[in-house]
Amino acid sequence: MIENEIFRALGDPTRRTIFEKLAxxxxxxxxxxxxxxxxxxxxxxxxxxxxxxxxxxEERQGRFVNYEVDPQGLALIARWLAKYRAYWPARIDALKIMLKDMDQ
Amino acid sequence: MIENEIFRALGDPTRRTIFEKLAxxxxxxxxxxxxxxxxxxxxxxxxxxxxxxxxxxEERQGRFVNYEVDPQGLALIARWLAKYRAYWPARIDALKIMLKDMDQ
DNA sequence: AATTAACATAAGTCCATACTTATGCGATTG
DNA sequence: CAATCGCATAAGTATGGACTTATGTTAATT
Structure with a gap:
């Protein structure tokens, strides 16, 4: 169950900071x-x-290891969230933003 | 930082099961x-x-306490996720579903 | 070839957390 | 009003997880 590892990973503030930096x-x-x-x-x-x-x-580059955001994890969160879309209030700003951006 | 409590809460499989039942x-x-x-x-x-x-x-009802999904938590996840929308692959099915449903 | 630099891994420590049993508390029931 | 029911809370235990200090590994540098 990868969802477990995703949510647990994001449950640590240090890891969220790392993720934000990579984003x-x-x-x-x-x-x-x-x-x-x-x-x-x-x-x-x-x-x-x-x-x-x-x-x-990760992406090995000589003796460096370059890290970047992997869309897979984010997509899995989106998928999880979509299961409960019945509970999203229609007027939530974040959702409007999401809609607007996906429209382009 | 409520995001911390949200992700940590969902990091436990038992709690995700409880949440799903309530959904x-x-x-x-x-x-x-x-x-x-x-x-x-x-x-x-x-x-x-x-x-x-x-x-x-929760909603007290006599000596029972009725529980239900609180949209606030889900909305906060959506908001967090929206910050990284640049990384969502355009073709992710879950997102299409989200779009379709919000369109109505 | 030896050294250094970037990173991973091992092992130990300490605190958080998911459980247990026991008990408390308010609301219904007899 | 005494007993019971639904649920919360307290306190203890055991496991997990975030850190530490080594040490290993691979690649560049001299």
Whole structure:
């Protein structure tokens, strides 16, 4: 059950911060640590969790490992959320935004 | 940071099962336990976590407490997800479904 | 070839959390 | 009003998870 790993991965604030940074543009593990006060092994372990949740994917580049957002994880969340669309209030702003953006 | 409580709440498979049951229709805590092999205190604790995450809300009815899905939690997930819409592949089925349903 | 740099992995520690049993509490029932 | 029912809460336990300090591995650098 991949949903379990996805939600658990996002349940940690440090990992959400890492994910947000990657959403702004792919970068390697060392670059991710900049301004984050986190040890190298801790970062590596967090990236491993995000990778197993399909939220992030890696791309070896020499001795660097470039990380980037993996759309699979996000798509799975969207799919999970879609199951409960009956409960979304019609006027929720976020949904309007989503609609507008998908329209283009 | 409510997002933390939301994702952590959904990170537990038992709580996702409870949420799914409630999505099919509101019911009280005892009814939720049916066919679930879970103790009464455990259920009560799970409901407390879901309630704090705004995923579920309660409604006292005499000595029963009826639980139902709270749209707030789902809306917050949708909002979080919307921040990363740049990464959704255009062809993801779930998104098409979402669009279609919101169109009506 | 030896060193260094980027990253992963191993092992141990500490705290969070999912459970248990026991008990409390308010609302119905007899 | 005493007993029971639906549920919450308290307290203890055991497992999981986020960190630490080594150490390993692979690739570039000299």
């Amino acid at each position: 702004a543009g792919g970068m390697n593990a060392s670059a991710l640590r900049d301004g984050m006060e986190i040890s190298q092994p801790a970062m590596s372990q967090h990236l491993s969790v995000l990778r197993n949740a399909r939220l992030v994917r | 099919a229709g509101g019911m009280n805590a005892s009814a939720l336990r049916d066919g679930m092999e879970i103790s009464q205190p455990a259920m009560s604790q799970h409901l407390s976590v879901l309630r704090n995450a705004r995923l579920v809300r």
